[in-house]
Amino acid sequence: MPMATQFRFLPNHHHPFTSSTTRRSSPANFVIKIRSQIQSSQLQALSKKKRRPENVDGDFFVDHTCIDCDTCRWMAPEIFTRVGDMSAVSKQPTCQDERLKALQALLSCPTSSISTEKPARDILEVQKTFPIPIDIDRIPGVYHCGYHSDKSYGAASYLLVHPEGNILIDSPRYTERLASNIEKMGGARYMFLTHRDDVADHEKWSKRLNCERVLHSTEVNVSTSNVEMKLNGCGPWSLSDDVQLIHTPGHTEGSVCLFYKPLKVLFTGDHLALAMDESNLAISEIYNFYSVPIQLDSVAMLLELEFEWILPGHGRRVAFKDIEEKNTSLKAFLTAKQHIHVY
Ligand SMILES: [Zn+2]
Structure with missing residues (x-):
């Protein structure tokens, strides 16, 4: 059901959870406001998924959603390190074993905060190693x-x-x-x-x-x-x-x-x-x-x-x-x- 339709059923008296400013707004304005809030939270989420500047250049990177749980750093210490309150890639994998460990860490990250720029075609193989x-x-x-x-x-x-x-x-x-x-x-x-x-x-x-x-x-x-x-x-x-x-x-x-x-x-x-x-x-x-x-x-x-x-x-x-x-x-x-x- 579109949001505007739902508003038709709203009672005229004050809703306890709406601010006085909101109460004075027309339903249409309110919808626009909610939409822009949703868009801005989506944008915020998207920007959090962006590559942290603390990563070295290259394929693997950690984004801003990292919760600093340390998992990637002990699973692949050659690749990940702690910079600020989050993980970052300190060195890109340069051999098969390092790549395997980096991808195992990527799959193990609880917040999916590790990504690769290029699709990892070997990910299915890595899934089999658990x-x-x-x-x-x-x-x-x-x-x-x-x-x-x-x-x-x-x-x-x-x-x-x-x-x-x-x-x-x-x-x-x-x-x-x-x-x-x-x-x-x-x-x-x-x-x-x-x-x-x-x-x-x-x-x-x-x-x-x-x-x-x-x-x-x-x-x-x-x-x-x-x-x-x-x-x-x-x-x-x-x-x-x-x-x-x-x-x-x-x-x-x-x-x-x-x-x-x-x-x-x-x-x-x-x-x-x-x-x-x-x-x-x-x-x-x-x-x-x-x-x-x-x-x-x-x-x-x-x-x-x-x-x-x-x-x-x-x-x-x-x-x-x-x-x-x-x-x-x-x-x-x-x-x-x-x-x-x-x-
Ligand atoms: Zn506990």
Whole structure:
């Protein structure tokens, strides 16, 4: 129905949401005003999609819609860097491997803020590379799903291939392409959600892959009220003999880490990560929704756990040389005067 027609049905008395100026305007003028407002917001959106001047010349570029989530910078550090409060291309890809990583980052960007000037004819091939193996020698069967979602502010999600059924850890953005790739790898038996922030498209994934969602009961809200498994109390719980779920309250009350014993991998959600500058382990004080002191206590608890990898939702991942190095890093983090970083 055209807007002008709708106005015929408007009552003559004052609408509570219109300004006095608007009330004096004729419907026709009002329509023109609304149209120009729509046009200007469209123009604004278009101008935000324009290439940032901070990018180097060439095919790949980041636009003004970047939310500074850091994803492209750790996925393709040779190509992307941080300039101001956003990412930018610091070097154009010059070989196949760099191009692959740049396109993987483009597909994973939660806000679609990365583009190429020329159509990327190889994009379909790159879509087939997800989920991406993290380190096939040290942790075979552990994958980064890519396709980050803006609903979880760009958090990373993972696929753990397990003989008793694969586990999806936190939620990637839903795409049929990724779903069919995961299906070819055996699908998923569980979707483990570390906490309430990184649940993104959990409903679609659970329906598509027919997997049981696992979330701590204190994290459950309207959008997750129908998750299949709600963890109660302070655990630990297990999904199988070698998959342990560790309650690590602090970032949120019901934050839980997943510990995969055979490969010594800890999936931490937003509990603990490496800082953006990779100088030290970090927690985020700005994005703490429960208690920083309790989060630090939960970090101290990790000294007793035998892991060598930290795979976080937000922040950067870490591969320690061994348990000893993990413990040295944890102690350094806990005893540092300023142990709270932003990531
Ligand atoms: Zn969070």
